[in-house]
Amino acid sequence: MIPPREVVRQQADDMVAGYRRLHPESFAALSIDPIEVLSADHDVVVLVVSELGEAGTPEADRCSVAGMYLEEYDPPRLRIAAAASAGRRAFTALHEFGHHLQRTDDGLGDRLEGLPDQGVMLEEAACDLFAAKILLPDDRVAAHLGAPGPTAPAVVDLWKASASASRAAVCVRAAQALPAPGHVVLLGTDGRISFSSSKGLPPLRRASDQSGVPTIRDALRRGGRAKGRTRLRYRDGIEGEELYAQIAPMDGYLLLIAVTDSAPWESFSLPSRQPATRGASWVCSTPGCDAEFVAYERPCEHCGQPSCPHCGRCGCSPKTVERRCSSCNLLLPLRMYLGDSNECVDCH
Structure with missing residues (x-):
């Protein structure tokens, strides 16, 4: 579910206002050197690292930037990839700090919880917009x-x-x-x-x-x-x-x-x-089927092929070409059966 544009904008505006309220003395400097300003903030620890170290996790893959917010530490950590340009590191630091703001402010958190089907995307989009508004x-x-x-x-x-x-x-x-x-x-x-x-x-x-x-x-x-x-x-x-x-x-x-x-x-x-x-076009690799179809589902993680809607098999399935129908006793190609059924389509 995609969060409404107005909700994303309101969340980001409230994040900017929240930071200004909590840190009025450093707000102006935040747009000039976010990493230095956030490093001086005892609410978080900013780490610029050569390797994120925990990339590949669902949360890291969902994030739009090369950084991570690690709230399990005390204080929480912002991990920023050093390989990016100075401008990109600044944007990433603000984006990750946006996660911290939304997870520690009751009002911001309530808005996320009020949209359970859109909360994850709202949080991510608001982090991006918060960073962009500051810069x-x-x-x-x-x-x-x-x-x-x-x-x-x-x-x-x-x-x-x-x-x-x-x-x-x-x-x-x-x-x-x-x-x-x-x-x-x-x-x-x-x-x-x-x-x-x-x-x-x-x-x-x-x-x-x-x-x-x-x-x-x-x-x-x-x-x-x-x-x-x-x-x-x-x-x-x-x-x-x-x-x-x-x-x-x-x-x-x-x-x-x-x-x-x-x-x-x-x-x-x-x-x-x-x-x-x-959808993507596929040709079933199961011998005896060879059906052409369009797929929207994720392919099998082992063979990289989606299930064929005609025979119900992916590339991992046994390469049996024919099957004997339990009703008519005829030996028929797999395309004449639905999934693992032992009855052909004519007898089903």
Whole structure:
């Protein structure tokens, strides 16, 4: 479930106000050097490390940045990856501190608990927006991102005008200004997602490979600029709905903006007639079945293939080609049976 945009904004605004209330003397400095300011705060311990050490856990995989909030320690720890740029480390430190604010403030925690189906995504999105609001004040954002909504070149210009703000912070602020549901995505030169921020659509996974998406492939080949209709990729080859996309170079990265409609770089952009996601195509590997099908479910963790809806088997299943029907006693191919049933479809 995707939390409403207004709820995310209210949560982030309350986080900013909460910090200002608790630490008025350091609030102004927080946007200049967050790591130094937070390191002096006895509520948390900030650790800049070469390896996160606990990546791969569900919580770390869910996080949009290269950092972790470890609340089991006393005081809690913010673990920040040292490999990132100074701007990215600042954004990550603020993002992780956002988890601390939401888990130690009763009012913020109550809002998360009030949306049980959306609480995890609300917490994560509010952390991103809290960090972005600290690093990029509203007046600076408004000066670069006009009323029709952000274009990719305008977002790049906002980043260049904000020396202390990371690319990630700019992506979050741009996503909040999108005129329609969509994504603002930072891509590496290999086409993998370095960071993304979404509005009204399911979030894209960090490090997912988008290099095969036609518009992104064109940008990688043509100096980082491209635009057109596109479908971005979720897990296991599943594609999202068709979006209007624009891409611009961002000093070693690509900045992609994609929206369902009202794209400010297009003179006319209506919602797609095919808004649904598109599943991945498979051919069943079970001998005697060989059915072609589209899958949305996660593939088997052992063989990497989803279950075939025709024979009910994945790549781990026994390679039996035929089975004798318990009713008609005929030896028939597996496609004539439903799952593990011993009766063929004609006798069932």
